[in-house]
Amino acid sequence: xxxxxxxxxxxxxxxxxxxxxxxxxxxxxxxxxxxxxxxxxxxxxxxxxxxxxxxxxxxxxxxxxxxxxxxxxxxxxxxxxxxxxxxxxxxxxxxxxxxxxxxxxxxxxxxxxxxxxxxxxxxxxxxxxxxxxxxxxxxxxxxxxxxxxxxxxxxxxxxxxxxxxxxxxxxxxxxxxxxxxxxxxxxxxxxxxxxxxxxxxxxxxxxxxxxxxxxxxxxxxxxxxxxxxxxxxxxxx
Amino acid sequence: xxxxxxxxxxxxxxxxxxxxxxxxxxxxxxxxxxxxxxxxxxxxxxxxxxxxxxxxxxxxxxxxxxxxxxxxxxxxxxxxxxxxxxxxxxxxxxxxxxxxxxxxxxxxxxxxxxxxxxxxxxxxxxxxxxxxxxxxxxxxxxxxxxxxxxxxxxxxxxxxxxxxxxxxxxxxxxxxxxxxxxxxxxxxxxxxxxxxxxxxxxxxxxxxxxxxxxxxxxxxxxxxxxxxxxxxxx
Numbered sequence: 001x002x003x004x005x006x007x008x009x010x011x012x013x014x015x016x017x018x019x020x021x022x023x024x025x026x027x028x029x030x031x032x033x034x035x036x037x038x039x040x041x042x043x044x045x046x047x048x049x050x051x052x053x054x055x056x057x058x059x060x061x062x063x064x065x066x067x068x069x070x071x072x073x074x075x076x077x078x079x080x081x082x083x084x085x086x087x088x089x090x091x092x093x094x095x096x097x098x099x100x101x102x103x104x105x106x107x108x109x110x111x112x113x114x115x116x117x118x119x120x121x122x123x124x125x126x127x128x129x130x131x132x133x134x135x136x137x138x139x140x141x142x143x144x145x146x147x148x149x150x151x152x153x154x155x156x157x158x159x160x161x162x163x164x165x166x167x168x169x170x171x172x173x174x175x176x177x178x179x180x181x182x183x184x185x186x187x188x189x190x191x192x193x194x195x196x197x198x199x200x201x202x203x204x205x206x207x208x209x210x211x212x213x214x215x216x217x218x219x220x221x222x223x224x225x226x227x228x229x230x231x232x233x234x235x236x237x
Numbered sequence: 238x239x240x241x242x243x244x245x246x247x248x249x250x251x252x253x254x255x256x257x258x259x260x261x262x263x264x265x266x267x268x269x270x271x272x273x274x275x276x277x278x279x280x281x282x283x284x285x286x287x288x289x290x291x292x293x294x295x296x297x298x299x300x301x302x303x304x305x306x307x308x309x310x311x312x313x314x315x316x317x318x319x320x321x322x323x324x325x326x327x328x329x330x331x332x333x334x335x336x337x338x339x340x341x342x343x344x345x346x347x348x349x350x351x352x353x354x355x356x357x358x359x360x361x362x363x364x365x366x367x368x369x370x371x372x373x374x375x376x377x378x379x380x381x382x383x384x385x386x387x388x389x390x391x392x393x394x395x396x397x398x399x400x401x402x403x404x405x406x407x408x409x410x411x412x413x414x415x416x417x418x419x420x421x422x423x424x425x426x427x428x429x430x431x432x433x434x435x436x437x438x439x440x441x442x443x444x445x446x447x448x449x450x451x452x453x454x455x456x457x458x459x460x461x462x463x464x465x466x467x468x469x470x471x
Contacts, residue, residue, distance in 0.1 A: 057372055076373070083370035086388045086470045095384075099374045129471025
């Protein structure tokens with residue numbers, strides 16, 4: 001029997017309270033290495049907060065997050081609305097590297113490579129904030145990719161984009177995963193989830209209702225909430 | 238009514254011919270106000286950004302103090318600076334009272350709170366947008382302050398111009414600490430006050446027109462900067 005791979009990330013009993021509302025309710029989750037995880041759930045189920053808590057942006061009221069090994073893994077996050085600094089596209093990527101202590105030639109080289117990989121070389125020197133929404137999101141992906149993260153969180157990265165731009169983002173996310181970065185992403189787009197996911201984490205009312213391999217999830221969801229969700233039924237019906 | 242037009246005619250004459258007394262006052266005024274705007278911005282901009290972003294003990298008292306300074310009558314600022322700089326005051330040994338340096342100090346004290354308050358608003362608005370992204374990248378408070386100051390540089394330039402406008406239009410404090418000495422500490426505002434009380438309306442009017450033009454130019458400049466940056470930098 002093959003030994004079960006140890007989790008890259010193990011969250012136990014995470015509880016997050018925001019403005020007096022319990023958004024995550026003792027949520028437990030294991031992220032194994034090498035998979036692309038898509039987090040699904042209805043609006044307000046706690047998907048975004050889960051990602052933010054795992055990434056360290058929201059401190060949990062209780063519960064633990066343990067990372068594998070001694071070294072804190074390199075993490076990055078891409079948000080629904082990319083936030084670009086008032087400088088060139090290339091300088092935005094270099095900024096992320098500079099913050100993480102990468103200077104000089106390696107910084108310039110890695111920034112150029114990342115810009116090229118998302119197909120933005122031609123506009124690398126244009127001010128980032130006047131780029132289109134799709135270009136800005138690709139730039140956000142380049143900024144994250146340049147950091148060579150062990151794990152990349154993406155919170156509905158295509159929700160504000162047209163289908164063409166969303167397809168570009170999907171292609172880039174797949175390429176980042178192919179280079180060995182662990183992907184954990186939320187989406188409302190079930191087609192996108194089918195295309196990208198190795199496994200699905202389904203969140204309902206601040207807890208993990210199920211964590212299932214993607215093909216099995218879409219054929220035969222294990223939890224009643226997920227079945228309702230896939231049929232497009234309202235959860236309270 | 239006729240007298241006003243006569244004075245206005247003489248004022249335009251003074252301006253057109255570059256009357257030496259008139260030019261001297263304008264030059265001193267702009268020079269000192271510029272120095273105060275630069276100094277006040279150098280202190281006020283980072284202070285505003287720090288208050289906007291930082292969470293440190295004493296932040297609230299700092300905000301209250303800055304807001305209080307904002308509403309402080311300038312003559313009181315003049316009085317306090319006078320007491321500090323006077324022979325018996327703690328900074329008396331500097332020998333700055335009734336020098337251009339004293340004016341710059343008083344104006345700087347007046348510029349700092351307005352620049353800090355406006356900068357805080359500008360930086361706070363951007364911080365609301367940037368905070369998550371910057372924290373995700375691992376940016377600490379010090380770097381966040383620098384990043385936000387640079388990223389809001391066009392808005393902050395207009396803030397600095399507002400500071401310049403405040404310094405240039407200041408009368409009371411400048412009169413008290415500068416002494417209104419002709420050719421040394423006589424600036425547009427104090428000259429206007431003096432010439433008006435002496436009855437030399439043409440010079441007062443000419444200076445008044447220049448002041449209005451300076452304020453207009455500053456605001457036009459601020460507007461142009463905002464338009465340009467919105468178009469080219471988003």
